[in-house]
Amino acid sequence: MFRVISRSDHHHGEIDDAIVLPYEMRQRGRFRVSSKTGLDVGVFLPRGDVLKNGDCLFTECGKVFRVEAQEEEVVTAEAKDWLTFAKACYHMGNRHVPMEIGERWLRFQPDHVLQEMVELFGLECQQHQAMFNPESGAYHGGGHSHGHSHDEHHHSHGEHSH
Secondary structure (H helix, E strand, C coil), X not given: XXXXXXXXXXXXXXXXXXEEECHHHHCCCEEEEECCCCCEEEEECCCCCCCCCCCEEEECCCCEEEEEECCEEEEEEECCCHHHHHHHHHHHHCCCCCCEEECCEEEECCCHHXXXXXXXXXXXXXXXXXXXXXXXXXXXXXXXXXXXXXXCCCCCCCCCCC
């Protein structure tokens, strides 16, 4: 088994093989999968990072695997104008569901309640097979470390009047 121990969103060298993964699998830090050429690959990455289409995975022995998003069942909802689109995105965002956003379209995993809601705003929905690459969110890491700590910190915030 080839053990993946790190990832990057870019790589300028040669790619040895690829693994094709649905969104649900790309959210996991540890899993085992077969590559496109049938190699046994074990992924051992920090939990919390979501693999994206095109990411490169590096093994202990130097092999490089490219991540390919698998087509899966999704709902794509299209708006005729930007105001309608903005309202739909606002309400979808309040539900904290994974969502991919394009120009006047949004994509989410099939859910009849969400589909009915965006249709009430006037968006046209289509359920179909497509790659699903949702936004990572404002509070989710972008696949790299910023070198900050969540430990206690001690410094003055100035005088506060109460």
